[in-house]
Amino acid sequence: MRQLLESVYGRIAPQFHEAAPLRPVSVYANTKAWGERQTALTLGAVGTSYTVVRYFSVYGDPQTIKPGSHSWVVAWFAARAEAGLPLHLNGGGHQVRDLIHVDDVAEATLRALVSPQAHAEILNIGTGKxxxxRDVADLVRTHYPDTRLMETPMPPGDPLGGYASIRRMRTMLGWAPTVxxxxxxxRYVAWxxxxxxAIPGWMTAPTSTA
Structure with missing residues (x-):
């Protein structure tokens, strides 16, 4: 399953620190970097408090997939398994992601809004793991034991990925993810x-690639 790392950090695996130079590798990522700078310039000029949060791989219900999407690996694998389709592992599935549940993302965002220590800070929001x-696929298969794994070629440009440094988040918010x-x-499989x-019809259509 392909999941592009469209972040402001670019491809500087394995661990991403907030102080690292920004190296966006897509237009989408570049708009994020631009937005961070504009926020600092605009709100900083008028004395309004702000915090920049950098979400890593968010998952959880009611997230659903769409044609051509490259992220949301939990939703992709669970939907394919529920539909009786094999799980595709690009390059053997050795890419790494920092997967953080949407409930934890919401909690972190709320804490960033009210924490005095988070003023004008940039915070990674991830698990640090x-x-x-491939490990995500194995977790999904614990709920669908008959699901097959299918190794597929690594698409050009698919990054090996990385994970967040969350030391600053822990310090500024006094909190760490719990899910x-x-x-x-x-929880996603149950939902x-x-x-x-939530399983799209195009996934199980006769012309769908299995």
Missing amino acids: ATRV TLPDGVA LREHPA
């Missing part, structure tokens, strides 16, 4: 089973 895409990946995957309409 590197998870292989483990096994629990988050289990998907309760909402079968």
Whole structure:
């Protein structure tokens, strides 16, 4: 499953620190870097407090997939497994991601809004843990034991990925994520089973590539 690292950091794996030079490698990532600078210039000029948060790989319900998307690996794998399709592992699935549950993202964002220490800071919002895409597939397969894995070629430009340094987040917010990946995957699978309409029709159409 391909998941482009479209971040302001670029491809400087394995760990991403807030103080690292910005090296965006896409137009999308470049707009993020531009937005951070504009926020600092605009709000800083008038004395308005702000915090820049850099989300890593967010997952959790009600996230659903769309054609041609390259991210959201938990949603992709769970939907394919629920539909009885194999899980594709590009390059063997050895790329790493820092997967953080949406509930933790919401909590971190709220804390960043009210924490005096977070004023004018840039904070990574992640778990600080590197998870292989293959390991995500294995977690999904604990709920769908008959699901096959299929190794596929590595697409050009697919990064090996990385994970967040969260020391600054812990210090400034006095908090760390609480939802483990096994629990988050289990919660997503349970939600998907309760909402079968979340699996798009194009995925199970006869012309769909399995």
